[in-house]
Amino acid sequence: MNSVLTALRVFEAVADSQPVGLSQLARRLDVPKSTVQRCLKTLHEAGWVRPAPGEGRWSITGRAFTIGSAVAAGDRLRDAALPELGALQSAVGETIHLAVPDGDELVLVERLDSPHQLRAFLALGTRLPLHAAATGKAYLATLPDEQINAYLRSTPTKVTAQTHTDPEQLWDEIRLARRRGYATTEQELHEGISAIAVALRDRTGAARACFSISGPSSRLTPELFEEYGSKALQTRDAIERVMQ
Incomplete structure (x- = not known):
């Protein structure tokens, strides 16, 4: 359950600040980079986020809309x-x-x-x-x-x-x-x-x-x-x- 909640927090943070990088997300959420990276990978595989222009930056997809x-x-x-x-x-x-x-x-x-x-x-x-x-x-x-x-x-x-x-x-x-x-x-x-x-x-x-x-x-x-x-x-x- 905690991993699901963390992934949702990561998704909401991406939506609020997109395009946003891994380090910025980790600082904002006070979560280790490794955890944020795993959440981003899972969200990407599920079609909720995607890599944005600029190295290591992320945006949400149209799935939320x-x-x-x-x-x-x-x-x-x-x-x-x-x-x-x-x-x-x-x-x-x-x-x-x-x-x-x-x-x-x-x-x-x-x-x-x-x-x-x-x-x-x-x-x-x-x-x-x-x-x-x-x-x-x-x-x-x-x-x-x-x-x-x-x-x-x-x-x-x-x-x-x-x-x-x-x-x-x-x-x-x-x-x-x-x-x-x-x-x-x-x-x-x-x-x-x-x-x-x-x-x-x-x-x-x-x-x-x-x-x-x-x-x-x-x-x-x-x-x-x-x-x-x-x-x-x-x-x-x-x-x-x-x-x-």
Whole structure:
């Protein structure tokens, strides 16, 4: 069991710092190099990691995303969401991100790219902090108050200079998201990028996923938030009808 746990820790460390070398992994995990090397060999044979450009460096493969996508595929989520999200992307001309909850984060499982040369971009598999991403705030707004308070007590950290970390300010944003049905961010996850997001709920009322409209702040201005928020809510309603 210990060897399995160590291998999982090695895999997560590679995912967080890729491409990464053996010595760096050993220092970060406080595990002997020989142990890390055995784990990497096993993970490589199983198809989870691969050698990266640069001597002795490693990256994860697409296998993790394949498994993660299966989460979004459950209960017809992808089948229900993608046609409607595609229509939304065509209507607004900005990038659409779809993410699913995983503990105190969201994981990006689908992206529909904007046709603009200047556009928002997040790699599939990116882990999104709940307090900094619009999708994260939309998800927080669906949670019970005590769960939100527990998250805010974990001392959210700044991702950019504009990231909101004050619990009272975040609570104000959560209450606003609950009233109007969508959450917004301006340069809180990435400088120069704004986003509008809503949560998708299943028949029990639990949030199964969240999606966002993301674009350059120079183009996705606050004046568009209400219009795009309304379009996102219409898309949410259409998806949830299929999911029921």
